[in-house]
Amino acid sequence: MTQSIKTNLQESARIVTETHRGLERKKKEKQRKIFFCLLPFTFYCLLSALPAYAETEKNSCPPRFVLTTPSNNVDITFKDWDKTCGNLKSYILSFEEMLLALNKSNVVYLGEIHNNPKDHKNQLKIIQELYKQNPKIAIAMEMFQKPYQGVVNQYLAGKITEEELIEKSEYEKRWGFPWQNYAPILNFAKEKQLSVITLNTPSEITRKVAQKGLESLTPSEQKLIPPLSEIQTNNEEYRQQLESVFQQHQAANHGNSTDIENFFQAQVLWDETMAEGIAKFRKTYPNYQIIVLAGQGHIIYDYGIPSRVARRLKGEKFIQRSVLLSPPDNINQPKQKKAIADFVLQGGLR
Incomplete structure (x- = not known):
């Protein structure tokens, strides 16, 4: 329950108490009955006002650090520690403690560095542990x-080979990072008959937006992405965060865009397309936990995918x-x- 709701509830209780004290004795019993009749409705209204997704830490509170291997030599420091965040020790967790929290979640984002093999091995480990639960x-x-959802489904059904x-998914052309990073995850999904959701926007569309903006897309191209609205x-x-990324790309002569606005639109299109896929699956299969594999840039601060999933599922508690x-x-970054x-x-590796 958020602090504002707690405060409102406390204030409501104070007002009710003062009102009762001021009533005549003959009216007390009647007022008491009315109060207890309305209390369930009031509590329901307060619950309805709770956020649709998990609250985040206050301003300068960092994330929880998870030690994948027990060690007394891990150097974790926080500059200008905000004491209102609580005990610093509570921000150092074990892998098992993290899994307990993830197990209670409806959507879990595993933010990777694409070319880091350790990240992918930890992805598989987390998926396997959550599957056990x-x-x-x-x-x-x-x-x-x-567009390649059907190809992935064929593989999972054993109709085509790896x-x-x-x-057929044009993996090398459209993604290109080492296949061996993801093969064990797909093999596990095939073995356990898990659903795999293809999230990404077609490269042709992302590239075109990066070069010419969203307004350049044809009606047929728009059918492959969320509504422009x-x-x-x-x-x-x-x-602002992506402006620094754009500048780095320009300095290294990378990317398809020479315009910051088009670059930003392309990134947001990427996020919105993936968020749409997650939200649709959540609405269709609300009893399933969704584990999202994506780059860190699409996840940090909830800016990319998470906030856009929450927007699409507004009113649903998850x-x-x-x-x-x-x-x-x-x-x-305490100012965040x-x-x-x-x-x-x-x-490192778990």
Whole structure:
């Protein structure tokens, strides 16, 4: 329950108490009956006002650090520690403690560094451990683009080989990071007959938006993405964060965009498309836990995918948790309005 709701509830209780004291004795019993009749309705209204997704840490509170291997030598420091965040020791968790929290979540984001093999091995470990607790899980993957859902389904059903999956999904062309990073995860999904959701926007569309903007898309191209009205680019903090990424791309002569606005639109389109896929699956299969595999940039501070999933599921009570599988370059940013993630793995392979 949020602090504001607690405060409102306390204030309501104070007013009711003072009112009772001022009533005549003959009216007390009647008022008491009315109060207790209305209390369940009042409590229901308060519950309805709770947020649709998990609250985040206050301003300068960092994420929980998860030690994947017990060690007394892990160097974890927090500059300008805010004592209102509580005991610093409570921010250092074991892998098992993190799993307990993730097990209670409806959507779990595993933020990877694409070319880090350790991240992918920890992804598989987390998926396997969550499966033990709840076999009703689905794996949502940034690595496959939406038009190739049928190809992935064929592989999971045993109708095509792994080599055919790579070829028919155009994996090398459309993603290109080492296949061996993801093969064990897909093999596990096939073995356990888990759903795998292809999340990503087709490369042709993302590239075109990066070069010419959203308005350049044809009606046929727009059918492959969320409605333009749902592609929201009004998060200024996210825009500022991506401006630095854009500048790095320009300095290294990378990317398809020479315009920051088009670059931002392409990134948001990417996020919105993936969020739409997650939200649709959640609405269709509400009893399933969704484990999302995506790059850290789509997850940190909830700017990318998580906030856009929450927007699409507004009014539904569910819990999202985010895990960074490797520490990001800059984890201590006390001026941010929320923690960079819920958990950050520290210490290498589990």
